[in-house]
Each structure stands twice: as C-alpha cells, then as structure tokens.
Amino acid sequence: MTKLKHHTVRANGIRQHYIDAGEGPPVVLLHGFPETNYGWRHQIPALARHYRVIAPDLRGYGETEKPFVGYDKRNMAKDLRELMRVLDIPKIALVGHDRGARVATRFAKDHPEAVDRLVVMDNVPTRIVAREFNAKMAQIYWFFMFHLVPDLPEALIIGREDQWLRHLFSEWCYNPQTISGDVFDTYVAAYRSPGAVRGALSDYRANAEDVAQDMADADTKIACPTLSLWGAEFEGVGKMFDMPAVWAEMASDLRTFAVPESGHLVQEEQPEIVNGLLIDFLKGWVG
Amino acid sequence: MKRLSIKVDGIPTSYLTAGESGPLLLLLHGTYWSRVWQPVLEDLTKAGLRPVAVDLPGFGRSGGAPTPAEATVPALARWAVRFVEALGEADKPVLLGGHDIGGGIAQQMLIDAALDIPRLMLMNAVMYDSWPAPTVMRFRDPDVAAATTPADILAARRQSVIAALARPASEAEILEWLDPWTDPRVARSWLSMAVSADHRYTMALVPALKASAKPKLLIWGEDDGFQKIEFAERFAAEIPNTRLVRIPKSGHIPTENDAPRIAREMIGFFKG
Numbered sequence: 001m002t003k004l005k006h007h008t009v010r011a012n013g014i015r016q017h018y019i020d021a022g023e024g025p026p027v028v029l030l031h032g033f034p035e036t037n038y039g040w041r042h043q044i045p046a047l048a049r050h051y052r053v054i055a056p057d058l059r060g061y062g063e064t065e066k067p068f069v070g071y072d073k074r075n076m077a078k079d080l081r082e083l084m085r086v087l088d089i090p091k092i093a094l095v096g097h098d099r100g101a102r103v104a105t106r107f108a109k110d111h112p113e114a115v116d117r118l119v120v121m122d123n124v125p126t127r128i129v130a131r132e133f134n135a136k137m138a139q140i141y142w143f144f145m146f147h148l149v150p151d152l153p154e155a156l157i158i159g160r161e162d163q164w165l166r167h168l169f170s171e172w173c174y175n176p177q178t179i180s181g182d183v184f185d186t187y188v189a190a191y192r193s194p195g196a197v198r199g200a201l202s203d204y205r206a207n208a209e210d211v212a213q214d215m216a217d218a219d220t221k222i223a224c225p226t227l228s229l230w231g232a233e234f235e236g237v238g239k240m241f242d243m244p245a246v247w248a249e250m251a252s253d254l255r256t257f258a259v260p261e262s263g264h265l266v267q268e269e270q271p272e273i274v275n276g277l278l279i280d281f282l283k284g285w286v287g
Numbered sequence: 288m289k290r291l292s293i294k295v296d297g298i299p300t301s302y303l304t305a306g307e308s309g310p311l312l313l314l315l316h317g318t319y320w321s322r323v324w325q326p327v328l329e330d331l332t333k334a335g336l337r338p339v340a341v342d343l344p345g346f347g348r349s350g351g352a353p354t355p356a357e358a359t360v361p362a363l364a365r366w367a368v369r370f371v372e373a374l375g376e377a378d379k380p381v382l383l384g385g386h387d388i389g390g391g392i393a394q395q396m397l398i399d400a401a402l403d404i405p406r407l408m409l410m411n412a413v414m415y416d417s418w419p420a421p422t423v424m425r426f427r428d429p430d431v432a433a434a435t436t437p438a439d440i441l442a443a444r445r446q447s448v449i450a451a452l453a454r455p456a457s458e459a460e461i462l463e464w465l466d467p468w469t470d471p472r473v474a475r476s477w478l479s480m481a482v483s484a485d486h487r488y489t490m491a492l493v494p495a496l497k498a499s500a501k502p503k504l505l506i507w508g509e510d511d512g513f514q515k516i517e518f519a520e521r522f523a524a525e526i527p528n529t530r531l532v533r534i535p536k537s538g539h540i541p542t543e544n545d546a547p548r549i550a551r552e553m554i555g556f557f558k559g
Contacts, residue, residue, distance in 0.1 A: 166454060166455045169454075169455040170454045170455060170536070176454050176536070176538075177450060177452055177455065177456065178455075180456045180461065181456065181457070181461050184455040184457055184458075185457050185458050185459075188457070
C-alpha cells in the first residue's frame with residue numbers, strides 16, 4: 001500500500017496543495033478539467049513504486065488556492081517551478097493531462113533546464129486549437145467558448161455543478177458511466193467548494209494570453225523526450241486531429257500513442273495501459 | 288406520485304401510480320423494478336393517463352419470493368392479469384408497456400389476450416433471441432446459481448445498474464436503485480428470474496406477433512449494451528404497425544437519460 005501524504009505549501013504567492021508519494025526520481029502529475037489531482041489515483045500507486053510522485057492541484061482547482069488572477073499558462077508553469085524550489089527539486093519528469101498538459105507544455109518551453117522528459121495526454125496545443133478553430137470544432141469545443149463568457153457560466157453552473165459535470169463526463173468518456181458513484185461524488189464535491197467553478201473558468205479565460213505566449217515561441221520546439229498519448233475514441237482530439245502531426249510541430253524528440261477504447265480521460269478510462277506507457281517512457285529517468 | 292399496495296394471490300403487491308382517472312396504463316419491469324418508470328409517471332398523468340408501474344412478486348417493494356417456475360415469462364404474464372383483476376380493471380382496455388424482460392411479459396400478454404390490450408409499448412425490451420444478456424445468462428448454470436449469495440447478486444446488480452444508467456451517477460443514486468436487493472429475499476427473486484430467462488418464450492410469440500395489427504411502439508436507448516437496437520430494428524421491420532423511436536445517448540434504462548422525450552412519445556402513442 002502506497003503511503004499518500006497530502007501537503008500544503010506557499011509557492012508563487014498562493015497556497016498549493018499536493019500529494020507526495022514514494023521515493024526516487026521526481027515525477028510531477030498535472031491534472032486537467034473537470035478533475036483535480038484525484039484523477040491520478042490509478043497512476044500514483046503504480047509510479048510511486050519507482051519514483052517520488054508529486055501531484056499538485058493546479059491554481060484554481062481542488063484544495064489549492066483560487067485567486068482572482070494569474071491563470072495564464074506562463075504563471076501556472078511558474079506555480080510549479082516555485083513549488084519545486086520550495087521542495088528543493090531541481091529537475092522533474094513532467095506529465096500533464098488536458099489543462100495540465102497546457103501548463104506542462106508551457107513549463108517545458110519556459111524552464112527547459114528543469115524538465116527531463118514530458119508526457120502530454122489528450123491535448124491539442126493552445127495555438128493549434130486557436131489556429132484550427134472552425135464551426136465543426138465549435139460543436140465539440142463549445143465549453144471552450146462558453147467558459148470564456150464573463151460571469152454567466154458561474155450564474156448557470158453554481159448550484160447545478162452535478163449537471164455540468166455529468167454532461168462533460170458523459171460526453172468525454174468512451175464509456176459514459178466511467179465516472180460513477182464515489183468517484184463522481186468526489187468531483188462534484190470538489191467543484192462545489194467555494195471558488196472552484198470560478199477557478200476552473202479562470203483557467204479557460206486566460207486563453208488570449210495563453211495563445212499569445214504559445215505564438216511567441218512557436219518556432220522553438222520542445223527538445224526533451226516527449227510522449228503524446230490520447231484517447232483513440234475522443235471526438236475532440238484523437239478523432240478530429242492528426243495527432244502525431246500536431247505534436248510533431250511542438251516537439252522534436254516525439255513518440256505517440258493512441259489509447260484504445262478511451263475518450264478524453266485516458267488515465268481514468270484505461271489506467272493499466274496508461275500506467276504501462278508511463279513506466280516504459282520514464283525508464284532511464286534517474287534524477 | 289404515490290406508492291400503493293394491493294394483495295395478489297394473498298401477497299402484498301406494490302405499485303407506483305399517479306392520477307385518479309383516465310385509461311389504465313400498466314407498466315412492467317424486468318430485471319430491475321418499478322423505479323425504471325418513475326421518471327415519466329408525472330408527465331403521463333398530466334396528459335390524462337393513469338400509469339401503474341407495478342413491482343413483480345419478489346421485486347422492488349412487493350412481497351413474495353417466486354420460484355423459478357413462477358418467474359417465467361408466461362407465468363408472470365398470467366400473474367399480471369391477476370394483478371389487473373385485483374385492481375378491478377380487467378373488464379376494460381388496458382394500455383401496456385414493458386421494459387427488459389417486462390417487455391417479454393407484455394408481448395406474451397398481448398398474444399394471450401386474457402385482457403383487452405389495444406396498444407403495446409416496449410422499451411429496451413427482450414424480444415426474439417435477444418436475451419438472456421450474458422450478465423443474466425451466467426446464472427442459468429445450476430452450479431453457478433447454487434453458489435450465488437445475495438451479496439454476489441447485489442454486487443452484480445451494482446455493475447449492471449451503473450452500466451444501464453449510461454451516464455455518471457452519484458453514489459446516492461446507485462444506492463437508491465440497489466436498495467431493494469439489499470433484502471436477500473429480493474435478491475433470490477432476481478435469481479429466480481435469471482434462472483428462468485429463456486428466449487424460447489419470445490421466439491414462440493413471433494408468429495402471432497407477425498399476425499397482430501395492433502399499434503406497437505418501440506422506445507430504445509441507442510447505446511444499450513444489454514438489449515441491442517438491432518433487435519428493435521428487426522421487430523419494427525417484421526411486426527406490423529410498429530414504430531421505433533431511437534433515444535440517442537441513452538442506455539438500457541433510457542428514462543434515466545431522456546425522460547421528457549420518452550414521456551412525450553408515450554403520450555402521443557397511448558392517446559393517439
């Protein structure tokens with residue numbers, strides 16, 4: 001049984017909550033939306049047998065502080081860089097899913113000296129979403145636009161967080177009932193905590209800054225070994241984009257994998273496949 | 288909406304109903320319970336129907352514990368007639384709907400013609416040789432059935448409920464659905480139905496169904512992995528006067544995915 005320790009420290013000016021498990025070379029897991037670090041519950045025990053696993057709640061999510069500002073991906077990457085400083089960790093292997101993959105991508109570009117290898121899960125990079133956006137994408141990425149509207153989403157969602165999450169989990173998973181029972185309740189409780197809806201929406205509302213940051217260094221490819229994996233059955237990513245080509249624009253040392261019978265939440269939908277891919281890719285990371 | 292009880296064969300029989308007047312609409316469940324119809328009952332009542340969603344003996348909130356012989360499709364069809372007699376409605380037309388194995392019972396009742404059934408609706412129902420689903424089939428092995436405990440059944444029902452809801456469900460919802468099976472008597476009743484699940488009953492009805500001109504409505508959750516829509520498509524093509532309504536993004540219990548749509552379709556059909 002892996003010992004999971006929950007900690008809260010102050011870094012980059014906010015209280016950051018993270019799970020710390022295992023010993024060895026450090027591996028950081030960054031969750032996405034609509035999740036928290038609870039989304040890594042299948043990975044943490046498997047990875048903690050070989051590594052020190054650190055899974056923070058991102059700015060605005062879970063038990064981490066939900067300030068009103070600072071959600072651009074450069075600053076969210078800095079959240080992690082400062083957390084590493086507090087923990088005295090100079091270099092990591094970095095894994096990000098969804099919004100966490102955007103933070104991880106920005107981290108790899110802004111702090112290349114601090115990342116040994118990178119995994120991005122079910123994510124189309126920020127500037128490529130912006131570049132390719134069209135009517136067909138809008139049907140599936142409607143939430144992307146909806147979350148950008150000021151104030152109205154909060155008014156419609158708060159008090160009905162369960163309906164919001166039920167819809168998203170149904171639409172985004174290959175098996176729509178994947179997130180059921182205590183797991184669903186855990187996410188509903190997380191998004192019902194004060195500021196949680198606003199926190200997640202703020203992450204989306206940094207889109208203009210995020211695109212500008214991503215455009216500014218578009219010519220610089222991520223040089224560290226990069227693994228891009230995605231759910232083979234998700235309409236918004238694997239079925240819509242030529243993912244190996246998309247990520248070849250971003251990273252020079254790339255490998256890719258389409259996870260079968262999976263939608264967007266690859267790490268929750270196919271944990272055994274994802275754990276195997278991670279353990280294989282992390283081989284050689286010695287800290 | 289209210290839950291009432293009436294004795295059938297001396298056994299307290301529970302049913303959900305709403306409304307005081309209007310034509311009787313008898314709604315049958317299969318391997319679940321009356322809960323499958325609950326989301327549409329209020330809408331049906333507002334439209335002037337009198338829905339009665341009964342719990343079969345040993346199921347849901349009803350008393351009793353049927354033997355396998357009492358839990359076959361023909362035996363339960365005869366029981367349902369006795370239930371309607373107990374309600375004092377056997378001399379009037381009875382509108383009929385069935386879900387899952389309850390749909391098999393409903394087909395049997397239409398053909399047996401012990402009651403005047405002018406219209407039949409089937410929702411993700413067993414038909415032809417579409418059943419038993421593997422989750423039910425495995426209990427037909429006498430060794431498996433003998434070794435199955437109420438706790439095993441509760442655990443298996445939990446997996447089936449989660450899959451049937453075909454959407455994220457809270458733990459409280461799952462526990463509400465499972466509640467009857469926490470009673471070992473109800474779990475054993477479920478096992479009786481599972482042991483008796485046999486597509487020979489529905490296959491035997493096919494020739495008579497092909498000769499039936501009565502209006503039939505199929506309501507189908509498209510993504511049902513237990514009762515697949517291909518069977519409904521075949522039924523709609525082969526059985527006269529049948530209309531199939533597909534409910535997208537819905538599973539085995541589509542009333543849990545799109546109740547307003549299903550209520551609208553049922554109202555249009557039964558009042559038509």
